[in-house]
Amino acid sequence: MGKFFTLFALLLLTQFAAAQSAVTIAGKVNIASNEPLVGVSVRIKGTSEGVVTDVDGRFSLQTQRPLPVTLVLSMVGYKTEEVKVTAPVSALSVTLSEAVEELSALVVSASRTPETLDETPSSVTILPQKALQESMIVTTNLIDILSNQVPGLAPSTSTSSNWGQTLRGRPMLIMIDGVPQSTPLRNGSMDMRALDPAVIERVEVLKGATAVWGNGAAGGIINYITRTPKKDDPFSSVTELGTTGSLSSIDNSLGARISQMVYGKLDKFDYVVSGIYEQTGEWKDAEGDVLPPTYGLGETDSYNAFLKFGYNWMPGQRAQLSYNYYSSEQKTNYVSEFGNYDEKRKTAAVLGDILGVPQGVRANHNLNLRFEGEGLPGQTSYDVDAYYQSVDNVFFWSNDFVNGGQSRILSQKKGLRFAFNTPLLSSAVFASDITYGLDLLNDVTSQPLVDGRIWVPEMNMNSLAPFTQLKFSLWKDLVFKGGFRMEKVNIGVEDYATMEMVNHQTGGTTESFSVKGGSLSYNAYLFNAGVRYNKFDLFTPYASFSQGFSVADLGLMLRSARVNSIAAINTEAIIINNYEGGFVSKWKNLRLEGVGYLSTSELGTSGRFVNGVYEVMRSPEKVWGFEGIADYRILDNLSIGTSYSWTEGKLDVNDNGSVSDAEDVYLGGERISAPKLTGYVSCSLLQERLSLQLQYTGIRNRSRFEQNERGSYDPYKAPVEAYNLVNLAASYRVNESTSLRVGIENLFNEDYFPARSQWFTQPSLYTKGKGAAFNLSVNISL
Incomplete structure (x- = not known):
């Protein structure tokens, strides 16, 4: 990668030589009552260049772009405004009005460059900071937060693992500021809890x-965007102190949390520094029994350290260094006492001798150096970053290994990315720009046991991916997008031997195979295209086609090998074709959105157990479904909303292009989730000092498979019975700086088995969900 780092250095040096006289655009943003708005995003349309308003609603933006330019002013809860600026101005005044749909104002990174949702011809869900903070009043578990608020995301597992929690029936790519946390080479499904939600x-x-972001986004992307200062003050702080516990049985359930964040801006320099520690007590089900430790979050110590330093070293030029460390390990004296699915007897926790080491995230490191700005020839803006990510996930003790053992997934990623955006034409009728760049990635992943035995050998992947994305609009209402990406991937695997495993069905062990390694090469050419028509608020339609690429959990296939060479294993990568059509409708205080989708692939990686041995099925797959969303503001201080998600999928077993034949089968629960219904009621009282929100998540029934010859259900193929969960979040603002918060999780103490416990059928995960629990906290902002 040496020549690319040289190119990177040369690119930065050119910026010092590109200094030009800057134009200043300054002003103030108010609401209708003439009160200033803090935190409004003010950016130049079609670029990443922008600032936010300070506590007085003021902003000052310097640009080297030739005038005229169009400013886009946006903020959660307010309608986006565009203002054309033809000359330098120091007292621009803009008034923003409240919007029904707060998401319309947000800027997203669907195309690797900032854009509004109105420019995105596909389905996107944004959780703004306000929504995250409301959810954190109830729980800090990101798996629960996202499941409750993202249509199309499978039900929460109520554990530290998101295995079986797919997005639209396929695995998703988890990222922090664009840095991949997922390890598609060996997906251990512990990537959703990669950092604390407070940052x-x-x-x-x-x-x-x-x-758009490379390998692994078969079902989509979840990108965590970390905090940046929103005030111009040199020093601000947020302190949170809290305690948690069970309402079904308080004994030994108390936990504690402390969070401290400081941030500010000093001339050209800005910073965020955060430290968080959380310790949970025993987690209990609705009957007051301790939940078993497998993938458990009870008695867990979690640490998060976050640093972000930014320096605007020239007008329109920014350098940024960020680092995040996350660890979450369970330290308990409980062991699992297996239950029985057929007898509906839950797996329980009993005191016992703990084998192995604490399970969980030993350490997840993310280091990212980014340079962004503009001033390249042709008014080109750029975003260049170099990153390093390292994770060590330790799993629970398992008797599936001969003499028992614990596996761990080790992964290190080093990447370098270049993205450029060049405007091509801009007029009152037609505007266009092109985004292009190159991604470089080295990913080394393995899955050994803690004691040193090798389950999945080290896989060393190098990938190179150039890409381009063209966007143009007619009369600012009809938006077209289309793009191309080439994936060139090489993976090296050393010779290895599969492990002997205990076959609990036969009582014996599986045979070990010596497997000859080698090199695997993939070349994929991927396309996307989409259109959106924004003329009428009452009906805004969009449609898109996009392709995804995934190496399909190569490690899972290597550890399950029954041949003596990787050349004899079907390790062909998966190309996914995604078709989507939807609409957004706004009328007064009502917003509706509906979307239908179809996802196909010539290969799959669904699993099944045959005589107690896990096998990977590579038959073609078809997944389809729809999502519906409605939000309505009844009064200025009272809003309601709901969403419904339905997904289905089948295997084309006979590979004839149809999934309606008798031999074709439905995909199991590890891929296709039961339907999900969500809702909320949110209100503010006492002159907005008191905020209340009820959150509802209902998982519906799904039954697609017959019982086996034993009169039971095979793993992944058991029915899911409906259950309903209600959470309560309340916040009271004592004064300008202090708020008291009370959250009740599972308000009505629903006694239930989560969806994964139901469809998996195996005693190791046949655990109940968390019973009623409280979260009390105080938040002090200075």
Whole structure:
């Protein structure tokens, strides 16, 4: 990669030589009552260049772009405004009005450059900071937060693992500021809890297969965007102190949390520094029994350290260094006492001798150096970043290994990315720009046991991916997008031997195979295209086609090998075709959105157990479904909303292009989730000092499979019975700086088995969900 780092250095040096006289645009943003608005995003349309308003609603933006330019002013809860600026101005005044749909104002990164949702011809869910903070009143578990708020995301597992929690029936790529947390080479499904939600500014969920960010986004992308200062003050702080516990049985359930964040801006320099520690007590089900430790979150110590330093070293030029460390390990004296699915007897926790080491995230490191700005020839803006990510996930003790053992997934990623955006033409009728760049990635992943035995050998992947994306609009209402990405991937695997495993069905062990390694090469050419028509608020339609690329959990296939060479294993990568059509409708205080989708692939990686041995099925797959969303503001201080998600999928077993034949089968629960219904009621009282919100998540029935010859259900194929969960979040603002918060999780103490416990059928995960629990906290902002 040496020549690319040289190119990177040369690119930065050119910026010092590109200094030009800057134009200043300054002003103030108010609401209708003439009160200033803090935190409004003010950016130049079609670029990443922008600032936010200070506590007085003021902003000052310097640009080297030739005038005229169009400013886009946006903020959650307010309608986006565009203002054309033809000359330098020092007292521009803009008034923003309240909007029904707060998401319309947000800027997303669906195309690797900032854009509004109105420019995105596909389904996107944004969780702004306000929504995250409301959810954190109830729980800090990101798996629960996202499941409750993202249509199309499978039900929460109520554990530390998001295995079986797919997005539209396929695995998703988890990222922090664009840095991949997922390890598609060996997906251990512990990537959703990659950081503490307190350091997240917003979450962007791009649904449907996409190649925009590379390998692994078969079902879409979840991108955690971390905090940046929103005030111009040199020093601000947020302190949170809290305690948690069970309402079904308080004994030994108390936990504690402390969070401290400081941030500010000093001339050209800005910073965010955060430290968080959380310790949970025993987690209990609705009957007051301790939940078993497998993937458990009870008695867990979690640490999060976050640093972000930014320096605007020239007008329109920014350098940024960020680092995040996250660890979450369970330290308990309980062991699992297995239950029985057929007898509906839950797996329980009993005191016992703990085998192995604490399970969980030993350490997740993310280091990112980014340079962004403009001033290149042709008014080109750029975004260049170099990153390093390292994770060590330790799993629970398992008797599936001969003599028992614990596996761990080790992964290190080093990447370098270049993205450029060049405007091509801009007029009152037609505007266009092109985004292009190159991604470089080295990913080394393995899955050994803690004691040193090798389950999945080290896989060393190098990938190179150039890409381009063209966007143009007619009369600012009809937006077209289309793009291309090439994936060139090489993976090296050393010779290895599969492990002997205990076959609990036969009582014996599986045979070990010596497997000859080698090199695997993939070349994929991926396309996307979409259109959106924004003329009428009452009906804004969009449609898109996009392709995704995934190496399909190569490690899972290597560890399950029954041949003596990787050349004899079907390790062909998956190309996913995603078709989507939807609409957004706004009328007064009502917003509706509906979307239908179809996802196909010539290969799959669904699993099944045959005589107690896990096998990977590579038959063609078809997944389809729809999502509906409605939000309505009844009064200025009272809003309601709901969403419904339905997904279905089948295997084309005989590979004839149809999934309606008798031999074709439905995909199991590890891929296709039961339907999900969500809702909320949110209100503010006492002159907005008191905020209340009820959150509802209902999982519906799904039954697609017959019982086996034993009169039971095979793993992944059991029915899911409906259950309903209600959470309560309340916040009272004592004064300008202090708020008291009370959250009740599972308000009505629903006694239930989560969806994964139901469809998996195996005693290791046949655990109940969390019973009623409280979260009390005080938040002090200075």
